[in-house]
Amino acid sequence: MTIAVELIVNQLKQVLVEDQVSTNETVRQLHGKDESHHAMSLPDIVVFPRSTADVSAILKIAHAQFVPVVPFGVGSSLEGNAIPISHGISIDFSEMNAILEVRPDDLLVKVQPGVTRSQLNKELKKHGLQFTVDPGADATLGGMAATNASGTTAVRYGVMRDQVRDLEVVLADGSVIHTGNLAAKSSSGYHLNGLFVGSEGTLGCFTELTLKVYGIPEFVTAGRAVFDTVGDAVSAVTALLQAGIAIGRVELVDEASIKQANIYNDTSFNEKPTLFLEFHGNEAGMHADIAFTTEIFEDFHCLSVEFEQDTASRNKLWEARHSLAYAYIHAYPGKKLMSTDVCVPISMLAETILYAREQLDHVGLAGGIVGHVGDGNFHALLMLNPNDKEEQAKANRFNEQIVQYALLRGGTCTGEHGVGIGKMKYQATEHGTSLAVMKSIKAALDPHNIMNPGKIFNL
Known part of the structure; x- marks a missing residue:
């Protein structure tokens, strides 16, 4: 020392x-x-x-x-x-893990940053409420706010930034501020919630979060729709959204990933591009949405569609999607998972995913593609030998290609994982002259550059 x-x-x-x-x-x-x-x-x-x-x-x-x-x-x-x-x-922040206040009438909850998603939902269930952001991992809410996390439910409920009503933040010099209030809307002052959510600890530390919560839906139905091509599956989702159907989740899993899911979960799903779906609402409305969805999917050559209403069957269905990272890790012992994270306009999604699949096949790395296709976000899951420089170079080249492809089509280098270390090199290309504004804000709030230096961008 x-x-x-x-x-x-x-x-x-x-x-x-x-x-x-x-x-x-x-x-x-x-x-x-x-x-x-x-x-x-x-x-x-x-x-x-x-x-x-x-x-x-x-x-x-x-x-x-x-x-x-x-x-x-x-x-x-x-x-x-x-x-x-x-x-x-x-x-x-693991010892700052208290749920400070539940306000059912305001649909709000106040928590410390070390509270995890599952911990919060366990408490909210007593009030008939839920917190909707689901990044897959049982992350802390402070970390989820720091990266502007989202996940499978963002298509209906929005991302982390949409849920934050107020933050208590300790700035670099130790001073404490609040970024919002309890009101449902405000036109007063700069939107500090939006500034701090997604700042990845580079502007301050979150010590309290006031978050929106939602009623638990009366009925939930999960479904699985199989298509012959990725293009048909993504086009079907676009039509679904244009029809105004209030879908709770819609996830794409490609052929390679369905194969890994079958091995890992001992399932026998058809190894074709598959949409995993979930509908939330009242019984009558949900049945109408399911019927309309099935009709729309038929127009895009859907091979089969099945729905499950009981909890056990729904959980088993979603386990195949949520366990995909572990399925790949289990299939390739000794290798490490790399997950890419681009997001594009919905109209560009099908061609971008097809481009990503072509490039992945070209570099010859093991992996598959999954995506939150309802909001244009998808991930390529790559399995790499951490000691193989050639594999690392191939993976970096692949990531570079799909990021640049996304940026040229009005997309972003990261839909939900954050910039961290890996996406810093794309910030100038994505943000242009506005990057200088970000740097000036960082310099004003953290003049000594002590808050998570070397993340998002370098001063």
């Missing part, structure tokens, strides 16, 4: 309880990685705040000593967002 680290540790222990500060090698290793393919980088110190006051005290010390700070949830991010590449302090 260097003298500088010893100094910071001593200062932290003066404002925190001793067991809230750790330099243990194992603890540091747990905070030096996430679920991405990016290289591990260890923090010098890990701290475990229990209150907003603790976070403020930590940041005041870091600000005074020019020490980098990286917020950490559960490490489920996919672009190295929480990896402390400049070392310094990792702030683990």
